[in-house]
Amino acid sequence: MLLHYIAVLCLIGNFLCGAAPQRDNTGPGPTRNKLLLISFDGFRWDYDQDVDTPNLDKMARDGVKAEYVTPPFLTITSPAHFTLLSGRYIENHGVIHNMWFNTTTQEKKQYYMTQFVDSYWDNGSLPIWITAQRQGLKAGSLHFPGTAATYKGETVGVRQVEPRFYDYSNETDWKLNINKVIGEWFHQQDLDFVSLYFGEPDLTGHKYGPDSPERRKMVQQVDRTVGYIRDKIQDYGLTDKLNIIITADHGMSTVLQDGLVEEIILSKIPGFSFKDIKFHLVDYGPAGMLLPKEGMLEKVYKALKGSHPHLHVYKKEEMPARLHYSNHPRLLPIILFADPGYVINGFFPVQFHKGEHGFDNQVMDMKPFFRVVGPDFQKNLVFRSFETVHVYPLMCHLLGINPEINDGHLDNTKDMLVPKKNNNEINAQLQAIVGLSAVTGFLVLVFIVTTSYVWCKRSRAERR
Numbered sequence: 129m130l131l132h133y134i135a136v137l138c139l140i141g142n143f144l145c146g147a148a149p150q151r152d153n154t155g156p157g158p159t160r161n162k163l164l165l166i167s168f169d170g171f172r173w174d175y176d177q178d179v180d181t182p183n184l185d186k187m188a189r190d191g192v193k194a195e196y197v198t199p200p201f202l203t204i205t206s207p208a209h210f211t212l213l214s215g216r217y218i219e220n221h222g223v224i225h226n227m228w229f230n231t232t233t234q235e236k237k238q239y240y241m242t243q244f245v246d247s248y249w250d251n252g253s254l255p256i257w258i259t260a261q262r263q264g265l266k267a268g269s270l271h272f273p274g275t276a277a278t279y280k281g282e283t284v285g286v287r288q289v290e291p292r293f294y295d296y297s298n299e300t301d302w303k304l305n306i307n308k309v310i311g312e313w314f315h316q317q318d319l320d321f322v323s324l325y326f327g328e329p330d331l332t333g334h335k336y337g338p339d340s341p342e343r344r345k346m347v348q349q350v351d352r353t354v355g356y357i358r359d360k361i362q363d364y365g366l367t368d369k370l371n372i373i374i375t376a377d378h379g380m381s382t383v384l385q386d387g388l389v390e391e392i393i394l395s396k397i398p399g400f401s402f403k404d405i406k407f408h409l410v411d412y413g414p415a416g417m418l419l420p421k422e423g424m425l426e427k428v429y430k431a432l433k434g435s436h437p438h439l440h441v442y443k444k445e446e447m448p449a450r451l452h453y454s455n456h457p458r459l460l461p462i463i464l465f466a467d468p469g470y471v472i473n474g475f476f477p478v479q480f481h482k483g484e485h486g487f488d489n490q491v492m493d494m495k496p497f498f499r500v501v502g503p504d505f506q507k508n509l510v511f512r513s514f515e516t517v518h519v520y521p522l523m524c525h526l527l528g529i530n531p532e533i534n535d536g537h538l539d540n541t542k543d544m545l546v547p548k549k550n551n552n553e554i555n556a557q558l559q560a561i562v563g564l565s566a567v568t569g570f571l572v573l574v575f576i577v578t579t580s581y582v583w584c585k586r587s588r589a590e591r592r
């Protein structure tokens with residue numbers, strides 16, 4: 129009788145051990161959390177240091193705050209955002225500028241209209257939305273650069289593109305957009321990944337400069353918005369199921385005003401003439417590109433090289449390798465960029481911003497902030513800086529999807545994640561629990577059987 133019980137117990141134990149679920153904590157599965165990627169355009173890494181930012185501070189305590197991150201060069205909006213979405217340096221993804229241009233027809237399209245030129249974005253690198261969708265996830269994007277385009281015949285499944293003349297600074301609109309993303313897209317439609325873009329504090333930083341009271345006020349608006357986002361996530365019960373990454377595309381630096389500095393005006397440089405240029409992209413902050421006419425490359429290059437102490441002039445193949453802004457056919461033969469404080473003017477000064485970006489990505493003013501919070505992240509951790517190409521593999525890891533070829537690596541961010549037990553550890557723990565239960569059960573049964581036997585024997589004896 130007793131042996132029979134033991135055999136049954138062993139069988140149950142073995143069955144339970146064999147049936148222990150093989151959980152894959154790195155791949156897609158029921159344990160995967162949702163992910164929200166937020167960009168506040170032009171939010172420099174140190175913008176929280178001269179303003180009260182209670183919500184950003186709380187987020188840092190609840191999650192991870194990087195000291196700063198390094199954006200790709202060219203440090204401007206569309207190229208840097210597409211690096212976040214693809215994990216590729218700009219020379220590899222090919223979205224080389226905010227502007228689309230055609231060097232033959234001289235046609236140029238500004239930031240907004242470039243959003244709708246599919247071929248400009250769909251240039252060999254897939255944004256994470258498409259990769260996630262191909263692997264069975266549901267993705268959305270609101271106002272994020274690249275949202276409007278079609279990639280290899282696919283678009284992001286749920287999207288909202290801003291109208292032509294949009295007020296990127298309106299806090300009421302920001303709240304409506306957040307309600308849509310959290311309440312409708314994540315909660316009702318059960319999306320797995322959403323990218324969400326805000327056009328500030330970039331615009332205010334350009335207009336008033338990064339050291340202005342207006343910029344500080346806008347940072348407070350961003351801070352309120354971060355609080356609002358986290359409240360909404362809480363309201364919809366998503367706090368434990370949703371990871372949030374908040375970052376930006378670049379920083380902002382003060383432009384030195386005329387009179388204080390010798391401005392860079394190409395037409396005034398001795399030996400340089402726009403007559404030798406077939407196509408130019410200048411008057412766009414501190415960086416520019418030139419396509420000289422046939423046979424004029426050396427002449428143009430020699431005239432410009434060393435012509436101004438704060439102007440850097442390179443043939444594209446000579447660009448410093450660390451900038452990863454050399455090896456793409458869309459880049460023009462001569463690339464120019466200025467030191468912080470300076471912008472590059474063509475015929476005469478036409479740029480009057482007090483703040484600019486587009487400088488070398490080693491310049492501290494160009495570094496964005498980076499914050500994360502959510503179930504997969506550590507708490508109250510200040511993290512070393514890293515390049516924003518590494519955000520993409522982190523996002524793919526969080527979503528449990530296989531990344532496309534990219535220039536980033538998870539090694540640079542994985543220490544901000546909560547360590548996950550691997551399968552062997554989990555199975556060993558499960559087996560230990562099952563084993564312990566079996567032994568306890570066995571002892572209980574032995575007790576019951578022994579007690580019953582003694583009780584039966586006693587009753588029989590009493591009946592006699």
Ligand SMILES: [Zn+2]
Pocket residue numbers: 169170204205206330377378
């Ligand atoms: Zn930007």
